[in-house]
Amino acid sequence: MTDVDAFIAKLPKAELHVHIEGTLEPEMMFALAARNKVSLPFRSVEDARSAYRFENLQGFLDLYYQGMSVLRTEEDFYDLAFAYLEKAHAQAVVHAEIFFDPQAHVAQGVPFRVVLGGIRRALTDAYDRFGLSTRLIACFLRHLDQQKALDIYKDILRYADWIAGVGLDSSELGHPPRKFKDVFDRARSDGFRLMAHAGEEGPPEYVKEALDILRVDRIDHGNRSLDDAALVARLAREGIALTVCPLSNLKLGVVKDIARHPLATMIERGLVVTVNSDDPAYFGGYINENFRAVRNSLGLSAEMLGALARNSIRASFLPDAQKARLLARLDAYVRAL
Numbered sequence: 001m002t003d004v005d006a007f008i009a010k011l012p013k014a015e016l017h018v019h020i021e022g023t024l025e026p027e028m029m030f031a032l033a034a035r036n037k038v039s040l041p042f043r044s045v046e047d048a049r050s051a052y053r054f055e056n057l058q059g060f061l062d063l064y065y066q067g068m069s070v071l072r073t074e075e076d077f078y079d080l081a082f083a084y085l086e087k088a089h090a091q092a093v094v095h096a097e098i099f100f101d102p103q104a105h106v107a108q109g110v111p112f113r114v115v116l117g118g119i120r121r122a123l124t125d126a127y128d129r130f131g132l133s134t135r136l137i138a139c140f141l142r143h144l145d146q147q148k149a150l151d152i153y154k155d156i157l158r159y160a161d162w163i164a165g166v167g168l169d170s171s172e173l174g175h176p177p178r179k180f181k182d183v184f185d186r187a188r189s190d191g192f193r194l195m196a197h198a199g200e201e202g203p204p205e206y207v208k209e210a211l212d213i214l215r216v217d218r219i220d221h222g223n224r225s226l227d228d229a230a231l232v233a234r235l236a237r238e239g240i241a242l243t244v245c246p247l248s249n250l251k252l253g254v255v256k257d258i259a260r261h262p263l264a265t266m267i268e269r270g271l272v273v274t275v276n277s278d279d280p281a282y283f284g285g286y287i288n289e290n291f292r293a294v295r296n297s298l299g300l301s302a303e304m305l306g307a308l309a310r311n312s313i314r315a316s317f318l319p320d321a322q323k324a325r326l327l328a329r330l331d332a333y334v335r336a337l
Contacts, residue, residue, distance in 0.1 A: 007302050007337060008291045012330045014095040014312035015088060015276050015287050017220050017243035019139075019169070020077075020119060021068045021101055022279025023084040032070040032079070041066070052282050057201050057252050058171055060282060068104060077118025085126035085134075091288040094326055095316055097135040098123075099167055103144060103152050112155040120162050135164035135317050137195065140183065142168050142175040149183045157190060164317055165193030167220065168210075172202040177209040184214040193217050193317050195243075199224035200254060204231050211240065218243060218315060223254060226262050226269075236270035241315035245278035246294050247285045258297040267304065274312040306334045 026048040033040050042048040054060040071077060081098070088096050098119075105115045116136075123134045138156045140149040156163055166187045168180060177196050184194055196210040200221035207225050210216045211234075222242035225231050235242070244263055249255045255262070266273045275294065280286040285293065291308075294300055300308075313326045 004295055004302055004305070005292060008288050008295065008305060010092050010333065011291070011305065011309050012092055012094045012313075012326065012333055013287065013291075013309040014097070014274075014316045014326070015093050016097045016218070016241070016274055016312055016315060017099070017245055017276035017278055018084070018096065018287075019099045019101070019279050020081055020084060021071070021104070022064065022283075023087075023281050024067050024071075024080060025083070025281045028080065028083065029067055029070055032072075032076050036070060036072045036076070038070045038072070040070070052251075052284075054252055054282075057173075060252055060279070061171060064279065064282065065104060068101075069108060071105065071115075072110060074114045074118040074121075077115055078122045079118075081119045081122035082125060085122060085130070085132060087286055089126070089130040089132050091286055093132065093287060094329070095133045095135075095313065095318060097137055097164070097316060099137045099139050099169065101139050101141060101169065102155065103141045103148060106152065106155075112152070112159075116159055116162060133318065133322070136162060137165045137167045137193075138163050139167040139169040140180060141170040142177075142179065142197075143171040146180050146183055149180055150186075153183055153186065156187075156192075160190065160192070163192070165195060165217075167194075168196035168198075168214070169220070170197075172197060172200055172206065176202070176206055178213045181213050184216075188215060195220055197221055200249075200252075204228035207231060207235075217317075221245065221249075221254075223249065223262055225271075226265060232269050232271065235272075239272055241272040241274060241311065242266065243274050243276050243315075245276050245283075246290050247280075247283045248278035250293075251283040258293050261294060261298065263294050264298045264300070267307075272311050272315060273308060274315055275308050276312075302334075302337070306330070 026045040194216040195218040197220040198206040198210040
C-alpha cells in the first residue's frame, strides 16, 4: 500500500450518492434468494458476478431491478443496509446520505413500511455502534410517470421524520426532469431536501431543468454539464455540488477510460465535486476504491483528495454545527500527515 492509499483509507469523508439496492453483493443476493425461496437466473455467485458487464445505464438497470427481487422482508432490508454501513465505516465514511427506490419494492408487493423499517433500524444501529450519521433519500423512478411518483409521495410524507429528501433516478434518456415538477414542488413545500440525477447520459439541458424547474439542492452525476460553458460558470458561481461516481461512469460507458474522467476538469473549473460509489456491488468498488481510481489515473494530490472530502461534508444535509465538527476532524487528520 502506497502512502496515498493509506491516506485515502482513513480519510474522513461523507458519501452522498449511494443506492442501497446497489450495494447488494452477489453473495447476499444468493443468501436472500434462498431465505425467501426466490429463483435467480444465475447458477452461482461467480455466474452472477460475471454478468456484471454493462454497455449502458439501461443494461445495468435491467439487472439491478432483477437483483432487488430477493428483498422481501424487513430483515432483508436491515441486512442489506447494515452490510453497507459496516463497509462504509471501515472505509472512514463519517456520514452517508443513502438513496432507496420505494416504487420498485412496492411494485413487487413489499409494503413501504417494511422497506423503510428495515433500513431505518440499520441506520440506527450503525449510529449506535460506529457513530456513523446518515440521512435517507427516497428516489422517484423517472421511467414511470409523475402520477406514480405522487402516489408514492403519500407514503414518503407519512414517514417524513425518517426521510430527509427526495431524488430522481433510473433511466435518464427520454425522461427529462421537467416531467416531475409538481411532485418536486410539493416536496419542497413540505421541507424535503431535493436532488436529481442529471447529465449522466442526458444532455446539459437536463441539468438546467433540475436546477430551474425542480430547484434541486444538488446534482447527482452532472458530467455532461461540461458541454455547456455557461452552465459550468453557473454551477461554480452558485456552489451547486455534483455527486460524481467515477467507477460507475467507467462501468456504464459514460467514460471509456478512467484516465479521461472529467473529474479533474471539474475541479479546475471551480466546481464543488464529491466522489461517491453509486452502486458499488455492481461497479467494482466502494468509496475508497473510487478515490484510489481517480488518484491513480488522474494524478490527484493528497491535498486535492482532502479537498474532495471537505466538499462532501460541506455539501451534506447535516446541520452546520455537525459539519463543523466533522470538518475539524478532517482537518486534524490532514495536518497530522
